[in-house]
Amino acid sequence: MKPRGRGGAADPESTRSALLEAGTHVFAERGFKGATADLIARRARANKAMINYHFGSKKGLYQAILTATFSEMAARFRGIRATDRPAPEQLRQFVALFAEFAQAHPSFPVMFIREVLSGGEHMRREEFVTLLTVFTQVRDAVEQGMREGTLRKLNPLLTHFSLMGALCFFFIVEPFRRRAFREAGLDVPAPEAADFVAHMQELVTRGLAADAPARRKS
Amino acid sequence: MKPRGRGGAADPESTRSALLEAGTHVFAERGFKGATADLIARRARANKAMINYHFGSKKGLYQAILTATFSEMAARFRGIRATDRPAPEQLRQFVALFAEFAQAHPSFPVMFIREVLSGGEHMRREEFVTLLTVFTQVRDAVEQGMREGTLRKLNPLLTHFSLMGALCFFFIVEPFRRRAFREAGLDVPAPEAADFVAHMQELVTRGLAADAPARRKS
DNA sequence: GTCTATAGGCTGATAGAC
DNA sequence: GTCTATCAGCCTATAGAC
Numbered sequence: 043m044k045p046r047g048r049g050g051a052a053d054p055e056s057t058r059s060a061l062l063e064a065g066t067h068v069f070a071e072r073g074f075k076g077a078t079a080d081l082i083a084r085r086a087r088a089n090k091a092m093i094n095y096h097f098g099s100k101k102g103l104y105q106a107i108l109t110a111t112f113s114e115m116a117a118r119f120r121g122i123r124a125t126d127r128p129a130p131e132q133l134r135q136f137v138a139l140f141a142e143f144a145q146a147h148p149s150f151p152v153m154f155i156r157e158v159l160s161g162g163e164h165m166r167r168e169e170f171v172t173l174l175t176v177f178t179q180v181r182d183a184v185e186q187g188m189r190e191g192t193l194r195k196l197n198p199l200l201t202h203f204s205l206m207g208a209l210c211f212f213f214i215v216e217p218f219r220r221r222a223f224r225e226a227g228l229d230v231p232a233p234e235a236a237d238f239v240a241h242m243q244e245l246v247t248r249g250l251a252a253d254a255p256a257r258r259k260s
Numbered sequence: 261m262k263p264r265g266r267g268g269a270a271d272p273e274s275t276r277s278a279l280l281e282a283g284t285h286v287f288a289e290r291g292f293k294g295a296t297a298d299l300i301a302r303r304a305r306a307n308k309a310m311i312n313y314h315f316g317s318k319k320g321l322y323q324a325i326l327t328a329t330f331s332e333m334a335a336r337f338r339g340i341r342a343t344d345r346p347a348p349e350q351l352r353q354f355v356a357l358f359a360e361f362a363q364a365h366p367s368f369p370v371m372f373i374r375e376v377l378s379g380g381e382h383m384r385r386e387e388f389v390t391l392l393t394v395f396t397q398v399r400d401a402v403e404q405g406m407r408e409g410t411l412r413k414l415n416p417l418l419t420h421f422s423l424m425g426a427l428c429f430f431f432i433v434e435p436f437r438r439r440a441f442r443e444a445g446l447d448v449p450a451p452e453a454a455d456f457v458a459h460m461q462e463l464v465t466r467g468l469a470a471d472a473p474a475r476r477k478s
Numbered sequence: 479g480t481c482t483a484t485a486g487g488c489t490g491a492t493a494g495a496c
Numbered sequence: 497g498t499c500t501a502t503c504a505g506c507c508t509a510t511a512g513a514c
Contacts (some may be wrong), residue, residue: 057497057498073291073377075291075293075294076293078489078490079489079490079491080490088498088499089498089499089500090489090491090499091491091492091498091499091500092497092498092499093491094490094491094492095497095498096497099490100490100491152377155373155377156377158429158433158436159291159370159373159374159377159432160436161435161436161439162435162436162439162440167444170439170443170444171443171444173440174444174446178446196459197451197455197459199448199451200451200455200456200459201459203426203429203433203451203456204429204430204456204459204460205426206429207425207427207428207429207430207433208421208422208423208425208429210425210429211376211421211422211424211425211426211428211429212418212421212422214377215376215421215425217379218375218376218377218378218379218380221379221380221388222380222388222391222392223392225380225385225388225389226385226388226392228392228396230417233415233417233418233421237415238421238422241414241415241418241419241422242422244467245422245463245468246467248468248469249462249463249464249466249467249468250463250466250467251466275479275480296506296507297507297508297509298507298508306480307480307481307482308481308508308509309480309482309509309510310479310480310481311508311509312509312510313480317508317509318509
């Protein structure tokens with residue numbers, strides 16, 4: 043095993059995984075178009091031609107990354123849904139899980155939002171199907187909560203969008219936030235992910251709960 | 261006045277405004293890099309060279325658009341803050357205003373999120389300062405609410421991020437949502453902006469309100 | 479002010495040696 | 497499997513006619 047610097051690979055098979063790691067980083071940072079094959083290859087200590095050899099094309103590499111990331115995310119959401127806790131607790135866990143995943147894979151929210159902006163331009167049916175699993179877990183939890191009487195009447199899609207939107211935004215905004223405050227001369231401490239998770243969990247708990255039943259009536 | 265098709269211009273001065281309109285559309289749709297000067301010029305029924313003549317460069321046109329959009333947005337937020345309603349009511353109005361603005365200017369949330377992703381790559385201090393006005397209005401309302409006792413203890417920045425993130429996401433996700441559901445064979449009705457506004461207002465009202473004071477204690 | 483033509487730079491994919 | 501060299505395409509910005 044010939045050691046290399048960050049992300050590099052020498053032995054035959056691991057050129058492939060080095061390209062996956064490098065691609066993840068560069069695609070997230072610069073978008074599909076902005077990420078040049080040369081940049082990805084150099085970061086993987088490999089060569090432009092290797093991308094086409096291993097993945098067919100730049101787009102092929104991109105899709106391989108999306109599939110791997112989305113699959114892992116979806117599997118974890120299913121894991122939470124499988125515990126049969128009350129719905130509000132499951133929603134709080136979705137929030138915590140998303141944050142944990144986004145911290146372990148910082149490129150996930152970035153690549154996801156980039157795809158959203160392009161209308162899923164570089165995605166195949168396969169990636170859409172995997173991704174929708176995440177929504178269906180949230181939808182099912184919300185519907186469970188409405189049946190249980192633990193959640194008020196909610197639109198599952200709108201509930202999902204408000205959680206997903208807020209969470210993604212938090213995890214993509216930090217570089218922008220830092221620069222915006224610096225340029226405008228405003229000094230606000232960098233927000234901690236843990237604090238945001240607590241904020242969102244509190245918002246979910248209070249904001250989505252069923253109304254307390256009217257005391258001694260009916 | 262020679263009439264032209266959508267967005268076109270003939271008379272001397274309005275080539276400029278036709279380029280602004282066309283640029284807004286094309287930049288939102290394809291991003292800064294993806295929007296070619298030729299595409300913008302054709303939509304404005306003008307010529308590539310006109311972009312450089314009127315705005316110095318493609319980036320100059322882009323910044324002119326950002327400045328105009330952000331300024332209008334910021335001015336409206338200040339307008340709400342100027343009414344001295346209770347904080348929760350102001351937050352509900354921020355939500356409604358954002359939605360109204362996003363519907364009138366569909367490219368605003370898209371261009372904003374694109375800039376967020378790039379870390380503000382194409383923005384000057386001027387645009388950052390204008391944009392931060394929006395945050396400071398929300399921050400001030402939250403602080404007012406905590407003083408008034410109408411809002412619970414909140415971090416203004418996290419509150420702002422959760423609102424902004426959810427709202428932006430809703431207004432950028434529709435094309436992606438449509439395609440995702442179609443490809444995955446899932447049939448969910450297209451969400452209405454008005455319903456989402458109601459959802460977010462309810463979430464804010466219930467989720468951020470101060471706890472009811474303990475009855476007859478102290 | 480507006481246009482055409484083009485210079486100059488960059489990029490994805492491939493051919494072909496090893 | 498990996499690399500170098502190269503081709504063909506696309507893009508911004510500008511020069512210069514009108």
